[in-house]
Amino acid sequence: MADQEFKGKIEQALDNSTLRGALGRFGEFYEKAREQVYEGYDFQALRDQVAEVKSYAASHLDEMLDQFERAATARGAKVFRAETGEDANRYISELALKHKVKSIVKSKSMASEEIHLNDALAAKGMDVQETDLGEWILQLCHQTPSHMVMPALHMTKEQVADVFTDHLGRINDPDIASLVKTARSELRSKFLEADMGISGANMAIAETGTLMVVTNEGNARLTATLPRIHVFLVGVEKMVPKFEDAGCILQTLPRNATAQAITSYVTMVTGPTPVYMPDGSVRDKELHIVLMDNGRRKMYADDKFKKTFQCIRCASCLNVCPAYQLVGGHVYGHIYTGGIGTILTAFLNEEKFAENPQNLCLQCGKCAEICPGRLDIPEMILELRTRFAQKKGLPFTQKFALDIVANRRLFHSLLRVASLAQKPLTKGQPVIRHLPMFLSGLTEKRSLPAIAPVPFRDIFKSIPQNIKDVKGTAAFYAGCLVDFVYPKIGEGVIAALNDKGYKVVFPEGQSCCGAPAVYMGDKPNAKKSAMLNIEALKAEGVDYVVSACPTCTHALKDSYPALLSGDPAWEERAAVLSRKALDFSKLLADLGGLPEGGDGLPLKVTYHDSCHLKRKMGVYREPRAHLSRTAGIELVEMYESDHCCGFAGSYSIKFPEISAPILEKKIKNIEATGADVVAVDCPGCLMQISGGLDQARSPIKVKHTAEILLEKRHRQKNQKLS
Template sequence: MDKDFKTKISKALGDDVLRGALGRFGDAYILARAKAYEGYDFDALSENIVQVKSYAANHIDEMMDQFEKAATARGAKVYRAATATDAKKYVSDLVKKKGIKRIVKSKSMVSEEILLNDDLIADGIDVQETDLGEWIVQLAGQHPSHMVLPAIHMTKEEVATTFSGHLKRVEQPVIAELVKTARVELRKKFLEAEMGISGANIAVAETGTLMMLTNEGNGRLTNTLPPTQVFLVGMEKFVPKFEDAQHIIQALPKSATGQLITSYVTMITGPTPAYYADGTIKDKDFHIVIIDNGRRKMFNDEKFKKTFQCVRCASCLNVCPAFQLLGGHVYGHIYTGGIGTILTNFVNSERDAKNPQNLCLQCGKCTEVCPGKLDIPQMILELRNRMGEKDGIGAVPKFALDVVSNRRLFHSMLRVASLAQLPFSKGQPVIRHLPMFLSGLTEQKSLPTVAKVPFRDVIKKVKQEVKNPKGKVALYAGCLIDFVYPKIGEGIIAGLNEKGYEVVFPDGQSCCGAPATYMGDRKNARKCAVMNIEALEAEKVDYVVSGCPTCTHALIDSFKELVEDDPALLARAEELSRKSRDFSKLLFDLGGLPAGGDGVPMKITYHDSCHLKRSMGVFAEPRKILTDTAGVELIEMKESDRCCGFAGSYSIKFPEISGPILDRKMKNIEETGADFVVVDCPGCLMQIGGGLDKKNPKIKVIHTAELLLEKRKNSKKKNKK
């Protein structure tokens, strides 16, 4: 990651206007989208889109042949462009052949992708964007910052200033007046234009029909008024039949802007007639350019084939915590956000995607709202790992991950750290200040200290009184429970003992490899996977339990992928996957704990871990377990499942982004009036606990397992008295 990119991040974070505009839209979008989908089965609608688009992807050449035959029969000229250069040359040659000097454009991110405007303007052509947002950014000398809302990053005051500079007259920052100005200025451009260039949201193979979903009349004016029409269509826009388009038409507006339907749904099947001043009537010159430009390579890659299911709604951008802070001019190249990063890697270059891919938090919120059911975070991880294998991840991160994947060395260093930290902790359980170049790590939050006695030593002294055991559970602690929060481990043992299960702790376990995975070091991630598969010996226990959802995700999903090249290891990884559960989930599945607790009133709120809720679908279970505990009152917080900003190494790599995300979480916590925040993730505990220690130490953070341990311990003490 280069210094210039870090500078862009700092500039965006310091732009209150940008953050305000993106934040207001993000908040409004969530409500609007939910309202738009009322009465609709989002999962069923998404599944229809997946079926239609995946079929098209698997029959892409057949789709294009069928489309070309149908479109040509209706008077269109169809050209297939293998590269951006091919597409630009086709349009440029057409412009020169017909002597065109004035062009109007609408609804075409593909033209941005291939930088078509730059080439045409260099040839002396007057190229005019006519979408209001596109026109604004064109006048401002920028590229779109969002795939659906190109000028979302600009306020009405900035737009007024841009208009005033272009028109050489003062424009007031009144939205209705600015729209009126745009209408007056652009209308004459439509009438003068000799060529119209448009994009398309859908291309129907069966009929040769192009469909556009728009909220402005400029789209129709662009593809009806000029005598020469050119449509630029990416290969991913195909659907087999006319009725297949209905699923996208239903989902796209709701997911893009929270609308039930766009103002205009335009369907173009062949050229429309042109009426000339001499009274003659003849069809317009109608061209369709189908563009590959890296798409086929993307679709042929098994890890990225599902990108064909993207309908370009940009809902993934609208809910992304990082995008809401930085905008598309930082988080993106031409295409923006998480999906934009993936597209950029294939249709532009790996170099253009390298910096933006770092910004993904892996929170999974984008996957939750995607109507094409794309696992965007997983695809970004794949990019990250490929880049890491090709270019390396840097000397310092590589050294750190080499240490982490060496169990004996790593654990020895953590034991040394428990003593070395004393000058910084001053005897407290947290470190509030670090010196010099490390100071940024404690600017927004405190850090927990390494435990004096790690859990792997604590468990040797824990008495497990289980009469007639029902079975045996292996406890996988991960780094934080083992060396920072051993009390959580004690809570897990107590809960499972009460359910009749003996808990064992395999000494050979170590880091789950998530830090290596999320930093693009597949080699060290695999080393960690192998080490833990062999140590945990899932074949010998009934369950493997973890108190960290990130670790549980690794046990269930990541390990299998990392060892898939070794059949013997893969079989063991699959056994481990089948038996692995997160603590709250396992306790719930075992019937929960009998009603109990000390009955002392305790007002709590609950924060959902990203991995627990979105990767494993565990949401109601911990709430049920907590509210069954005597005295516990649960107050739901706003955005309980919004990322806290920890994201593993992300909070170290990007503390300036992690900090504002944490601030929002703390604000939501404070608004509940709760005394405790309960979490099921040690990473979230570390992040939220550190933030509250700095800014509101009255509110405490506790893991579900630890809360149950304390409440039931206190109850036993009461009963003894």
């Protein structure tokens, strides 16, 4: 659980309207621009190439390093392998002292931020000057980067103008072109006077000993060419086998990082460059290459995190992260920011620095969807979360709640009691709009649904299933929300599957899918839920197991096999359940869908994509097709339909201050469609969005796809009967 200092940083960031505005504008620009710049390119094929190239280099790392060192040394460079950050700092500091270096210019190096190289050099009496525009701005105002590619993304031109004014002692207008011109003028003398240049690199080509640097500013080339000594500081994960392998990275890096087809400069350094002396003579400068480990091998050796070597540091995961777009990078508390930054921090700095930031991940999966290196960042963050929970334990209240949820009989009994005890709060309505005292924050920005007076498991017994030609049997896994809050969704699932000739059974021994335990890092309770549900569902005896909650479906299909892997008593049963488990819209589509039909009454519907359904299962066309084939429905697409609604299970309770603005943005997009109904396939999204619309006193309703199909087609059947 996040500590109070961390929560304070979040609140401070959320209160910063300038920061929110800058991040929000960039976020909206980025997604559109990125989509346009990939037109005509097969992104999936490109990311396959990137993953293949980078994973090959990682799995042959010693071979790559040896080959690179031989090639670079043969061309006149001096290569040093630094096992730790201290080793790298020591080598560079001693090199600078040996050559009586007084002034240093730096460019393009997050690795130097990682090991605090500037501080190490300053302690030896050297003047260290950042020359990337964003890094220079941050150096002047004593801040760390808030983004791995655009370090000063959080600042406006007005703020930069004020920084320049304070530093230079003269007024600077907030005009970007003028500010850039000022920076060039001020930094030019630094390049000319510098004794040493220090650079990072985007790629190190093992075949030729080449360092490749991708930038939008000319400072990287000046850093590499003007000073008499040049040092490259490069993490060992930057290795690429051959020159031709760089092509796929050069195509994806700028497109994913800044939505550009190509950056202004692609600089390649192979061996020392000539230095022109004041007396007219020419000599080769000294070129030193520091290949740094500093925890990278340890990261690769861990099976759960080895794919981090496929990261090309484009920072696109930050650009699309709902949490990052609200709070920025400084909340993450260290050099590396965002989802991938949290993972890097845990290995390359200290694990404790990642403990609070990992909680910021909503598990929406947007980052994994666009990552050019095919990293599943949310899964890695979940692994970190689980390890923290195993080492330190969960807070008492979380552990107590999860223990109750994992006890099916106790949990269900409490829900039945709560359905009666809630009456003073519901005031006869199907929602709870206000909670008392310390619980009031839960209903500050959204209403909560009332627990159903009769759970689905009781209703199921009275549902007639009149099927003329039974084709098979499907076990219905309801999950907590359908069972105890939205039973009508279950009725819709049964009606649709009955129409397709499938009898539905409801195993009463089923309980919570265990997702809350998984997402809080409570592996023992997650396994307990997995075993309980596998035993209850008995997938071996049915044709399908259907769920109307994508989070539950993901648990049945993916989480259970992972949780029970290596357990002979449960592994095969988990595999059988995984094969047979399908989400409602997917199963209905696989069975051919429902025929054209419906009551014909006009209904304008917009669709919100569940993060789990679209990104974990690739299902988004199917529910739209079901709705479009229903007479009377006009389906209108909303802007950013696949953006998270901010629910994310317990996230909306742990971080209501982040969940609320994400929800507000979703509601604005919904209202802009003019729809009567928002269709969803996730009960959690239904709860979040309907709660927000209710608090906003909006007439727009939110319904599950199965519920809409039931209403539109049930009404049609009644019309025929009458």
